[in-house]
Amino acid sequence: MRRMFLFSLLAFFALTLLFMWLTGFSEFRFGYVILGILFLLSFLGVYDVLQKKHAIRRNFPVVGNFRYLFESISPEIQQYFIESNTSGRPFSRNLRALAYRRSKNVNDTHPFGTQRDIHLEDYIALRHSIYAKKPVEEDLRVLVGGPDCKQPYSASILNISAMSFGSLSSNAISALNRGALKGEFYHNTGEGGISPYHMEGGDLCWQIGTGYFGCRNETGGFDEVKFREKAILTKVKMIEIKLSQGAKPGHGGVLPGVKNTKEIAEIRGVKEGTTIVSPPSHTAFGNPKELVQFIQKLRELSDGKPIGFKLCIGRTEEFEDICKAMLEHSIYPDFITIDGAEGGTGAAPLEFSDSVGLPLEPALIFARLTLDKHRIKDRIRLIASGKALSAFSIVKNMALGADMCNSARAFMFSLGCIQALRCNTNSCPTGVATQDKHLKKGLVITDKAERVYNFHKNTVHAVKELLGASGYSHTSELSIRDLVRGDEMVEFANHFFPDSVINHLHHKS
Numbered sequence: 001m002r003r004m005f006l007f008s009l010l011a012f013f014a015l016t017l018l019f020m021w022l023t024g025f026s027e028f029r030f031g032y033v034i035l036g037i038l039f040l041l042s043f044l045g046v047y048d049v050l051q052k053k054h055a056i057r058r059n060f061p062v063v064g065n066f067r068y069l070f071e072s073i074s075p076e077i078q079q080y081f082i083e084s085n086t087s088g089r090p091f092s093r094n095l096r097a098l099a100y101r102r103s104k105n106v107n108d109t110h111p112f113g114t115q116r117d118i119h120l121e122d123y124i125a126l127r128h129s130i131y132a133k134k135p136v137e138e139d140l141r142v143l144v145g146g147p148d149c150k151q152p153y154s155a156s157i158l159n160i161s162a163m164s165f166g167s168l169s170s171n172a173i174s175a176l177n178r179g180a181l182k183g184e185f186y187h188n189t190g191e192g193g194i195s196p197y198h199m200e201g202g203d204l205c206w207q208i209g210t211g212y213f214g215c216r217n218e219t220g221g222f223d224e225v226k227f228r229e230k231a232i233l234t235k236v237k238m239i240e241i242k243l244s245q246g247a248k249p250g251h252g253g254v255l256p257g258v259k260n261t262k263e264i265a266e267i268r269g270v271k272e273g274t275t276i277v278s279p280p281s282h283t284a285f286g287n288p289k290e291l292v293q294f295i296q297k298l299r300e301l302s303d304g305k306p307i308g309f310k311l312c313i314g315r316t317e318e319f320e321d322i323c324k325a326m327l328e329h330s331i332y333p334d335f336i337t338i339d340g341a342e343g344g345t346g347a348a349p350l351e352f353s354d355s356v357g358l359p360l361e362p363a364l365i366f367a368r369l370t371l372d373k374h375r376i377k378d379r380i381r382l383i384a385s386g387k388a389l390s391a392f393s394i395v396k397n398m399a400l401g402a403d404m405c406n407s408a409r410a411f412m413f414s415l416g417c418i419q420a421l422r423c424n425t426n427s428c429p430t431g432v433a434t435q436d437k438h439l440k441k442g443l444v445i446t447d448k449a450e451r452v453y454n455f456h457k458n459t460v461h462a463v464k465e466l467l468g469a470s471g472y473s474h475t476s477e478l479s480i481r482d483l484v485r486g487d488e489m490v491e492f493a494n495h496f497f498p499d500s501v502i503n504h505l506h507h508k509s
């Protein structure tokens with residue numbers, strides 16, 4: 001440090017002399033300001049040369065710092081100056097704008113025609129009908145709960161996907177829950193458990209992950225007594241066992257230490273400030289038979305509420321084995337949530353987000369046809385999750401076999417998320433995915449709850465319009481045949497299943 005100080009002093013004197021010689025110092029108005037800047041730059045330059053961590057800064061003192069500066073604001077540069085309307089990822093500017101407009105209840109129409117290249121291979125569209133109908137007035141709902149369920153739940157076709165208090169701020173959770181209350185749809189708690197902010201009156205789907213937060217014993221395993229206490233709460237309408245998540249299948253949930261506040265640590269029963277990585281799989285069960293028995297146990301402990309599980313499909317044969325166990329033990333979940341590998345997360349290793357698991361479309365087709373093949377679909381609702389933002393994405397999922405959709409990031413947009421890609425750093429500028437109390441203050445709960453409500457209402461209305469264009473009144477009338485590129489999907493399905501099953505799907509009731 002001393003050496004550095006001497007060096008900077010030396011550099012400073014050299015620069016000062018040069019500066020005075022060049023400008024005639026006494027006549028220059030901002031001389032002291034410039035001197036100060038020169039001093040700071042010389043200090044920085046010497047520091048750059050002496051530090052050993054960054055080669056670029058050692059080799060190119062002062063100017064080398066611009067590389068790190070630009071790197072740190074590259075998402076903003078990308079978003080504001082480079083990205084086109086259709087190119088942004090994970091969500092394009094057009095899609096984000098759609099979510100914002102629907103949330104603000106303002107004009108959500110689009111001018112001049114599509115900006116997509118509809119001749120590209122990934123173009124999927126609806127085969128509408130000449131005999132289009134007016135959109136139906138009544139709400140689109142689906143009853144969740146098979147014959148063994150004592151408290152079936154009438155769910156909206158669009159709900160808030162799992163996002164914990166921890167990954168999201170308390171203000172964000174409160175706004176989501178209030179929006180869900182007003183719009184009569186459910187709010188999935190995420191694996192972080194039920195917090196006071198989930199208790200604003202909205203219906204809950206309580207998610208139980210491998211960390212068993214909220215129903216966890218001292219050794220980190222499942223605690224029946226704690227489970228029952230929460231499961232029988234009136235607002236808990238459904239319970240979801242999380243097997244895996246599309247953004248990190250086979251990897252436990254991750255709560256970065258910076259986001260693990262005292263309050264969150266207390267709710268989860270963990271140590272404050274530490275990074276919490278949940279185990280990659282459950283300790284309460286280890287094979288398909290034990291999974292279905294666990295479902296039965298939760299059903300009994302919750303007095304018969306709908307019980308389901310969420311997964312991103314990897315090995316299709318393992319899904320098949322679970323279906324066989326259901327049949328063998330006559331225990332069926334009330335719902336299964338299929339999360340696509342394109343799914344979002346608060347924090348995950350890049351390799352898991354980029355390269356593990358089946359995308360939603362093939363996974364959904366596979367799950368649907370497997371349930372059909374075993375003739376157990378009637379008792380199990382299929383929920384699709386993965387970029388369900390536009391009404392078309394919802395309609396497409398239903399056509400591929402889902403009964404309902406969950407959406408996470410679209411609801412984040414309704415809260416004001418700007419896709420800053422900082423969910424894992426605690427510095428989310430919009431106060432959505434942070435525990436920083438100053439940042440979260442920016443998110444006004446009452447205002448954003450209204451936007452959550454609006455987004456849901458306007459998106460479901462847009463679904464009704466698409467249904468009307470197809471001559472339908474409910475999403476349950478859709479099938480794979482309603483999609484352009486449907487034949488290619490049938491080909492994919494044929495790969496796995498005999499024709500009879502596919503015909504069954506085409507005529508699903």
Ligand SMILES: Cc1cc2nc3c(=O)[nH]c(=O)nc-3n(C[C@H](O)[C@H](O)[C@H](O)COP(=O)(O)O)c2cc1C
Pocket residue numbers: 161162163164167168189190191192207242244245246253310339340342343344345346385386387388406407408409410423433
């Ligand atoms: C900030 C954030 C937190 C999440 N937390 C959970 C979680 O606790 N449990 C879970 O199963 N999925 C979690 N997810 C995944 C979502 O529930 C959802 O499955 C996935 O993002 C796909 O939906 P989307 O494309 O609508 O975002 C999280 C996603 C985000 C963006």
